[in-house]
Amino acid sequence: MRFTRAKTAVVLAASTWLSPLIAAKGLNKRDAASLDVCGQVNAQLTIPSTTFPFAGVPLGFINDCLCVSTLPQYVKTNIFAIEAVTIAGTDATIAELTSMINSCNGRTECHFPAHAVPQCKNGNPCFFTCQDGYTASPSTKPTECVCASPYTECNGQCGVYRGCPSTYIAKRELVHDCRDGFTACRIPGGSAKSYECIDTRTELESCGGCLYGTLIKGHSLLGEDCTTIPGVSDVSCIKGQCVVRKCMPGYILGGARAQCMYYDENQVEL
Structure with a gap:
C-alpha cells in the first residue's frame, strides 16, 4: 500500500431544484x-x-x-x-x-x-x-468544511489519530480465521475478542505488525503507522518495513529510507 499526502477538497453533490412548496x-x-x-x-x-x-x-x-x-x-x-x-x-x-x-x-x-x-x-x-x-x-464567507493541519480525517471525523481502522470491519467474537499471510489484529474500542485481518507486510498503518496488538498468542510485535513518520510526504509499507519515498520541504531522507530528518540549510556546523 502507498500513501501520498495531498490536500483534499469537499465536492458538493449535485441537487435537484427545490420548488417553493418543498416539504x-x-x-x-x-x-x-x-x-x-x-x-x-x-x-x-x-x-x-x-x-x-x-x-x-x-x-x-x-x-x-x-x-x-x-x-x-x-x-x-x-x-x-x-x-x-x-x-x-x-x-x-x-x-x-x-x-x-x-x-x-x-x-x-x-x-x-x-x-x-x-x-x-x-x-x-x-x-x-x-x-x-x-x-x-474561509472564515468570513465559508464554502467548505476542511480538516486543517495538523489534524487528519478518519471515518468522517477530523482529529488526532494514531491509526484509522476501516469502518467496514468484520468482527469475529469466537475464533480468528484469517487466511494465510494475514494477522488477527485487535480493533481499538472493540471487545476483547474483536479483530480484523490485516496483511502487515503491506498495510500502511500496521506495517510490520498490529498497531494495537494481536489475538495470536506469542506474537507481541507491534506495527508502525508509516503515515505518522515526521516530515513524510510519500511512504509505502514493503515487506513489513516503512520505506520513505519522499519527504516534505525542510526534511531529507535518512536512516536507509526509513525516516525523514529535519534539515536546516542555514545551519553552520562548529
Missing part, C-alpha cells in the same frame, strides 16, 4: 452535501383553526433567519412555534414555517457541504459552522 422532512437529514432553503422571516405565524376550518389563528410575529432543515429544532424552542405545535401538531407547524421561508423576500437556496451546520444570519442566510472537528473555510 420540511426532505431536508432534515444532511448527507455528504445538501441543498437547503433559508431566509429572513418577518411575518405572522398563523395556523388553521380547529373550530373554524377556513379561519386562521394568529399566534405571534416571527422575526428570525430560518433554514428549512433546522425547523424541527426551532419548533421546540420558539414560544409561538411551541404553542402552534400544541394546537395543530408538529407537521402542520413545520409546514406553515416552511411556507413562510419560501415566501419571504430573502429566500435563498443554500448548498451546504459535508459536516456543515446551518447558521442562518440576516444578510447571510447561507452562513454555516462545521462539526465533527472540521473548520469552516
Whole structure:
C-alpha cells in the first residue's frame, strides 16, 4: 500500500431544484452535501383553526433567519412555534414555517457541504459552522468544511489519530480465521475478542505488525503507522518495513529510507 499526502477538497453533490412548496422532512437529514432553503422571516405565524376550518389563528410575529432543515429544532424552542405545535401538531407547524421561508423576500437556496451546520444570519442566510472537528473555510464567507493541519480525517471525523481502522470491519467474537499471510489484529474500542485481518507486510498503518496488538498468542510485535513518520510526504509499507519515498520541504531522507530528518540549510556546523 502507498500513501501520498495531498490536500483534499469537499465536492458538493449535485441537487435537484427545490420548488417553493418543498416539504420540511426532505431536508432534515444532511448527507455528504445538501441543498437547503433559508431566509429572513418577518411575518405572522398563523395556523388553521380547529373550530373554524377556513379561519386562521394568529399566534405571534416571527422575526428570525430560518433554514428549512433546522425547523424541527426551532419548533421546540420558539414560544409561538411551541404553542402552534400544541394546537395543530408538529407537521402542520413545520409546514406553515416552511411556507413562510419560501415566501419571504430573502429566500435563498443554500448548498451546504459535508459536516456543515446551518447558521442562518440576516444578510447571510447561507452562513454555516462545521462539526465533527472540521473548520469552516474561509472564515468570513465559508464554502467548505476542511480538516486543517495538523489534524487528519478518519471515518468522517477530523482529529488526532494514531491509526484509522476501516469502518467496514468484520468482527469475529469466537475464533480468528484469517487466511494465510494475514494477522488477527485487535480493533481499538472493540471487545476483547474483536479483530480484523490485516496483511502487515503491506498495510500502511500496521506495517510490520498490529498497531494495537494481536489475538495470536506469542506474537507481541507491534506495527508502525508509516503515515505518522515526521516530515513524510510519500511512504509505502514493503515487506513489513516503512520505506520513505519522499519527504516534505525542510526534511531529507535518512536512516536507509526509513525516516525523514529535519534539515536546516542555514545551519553552520562548529
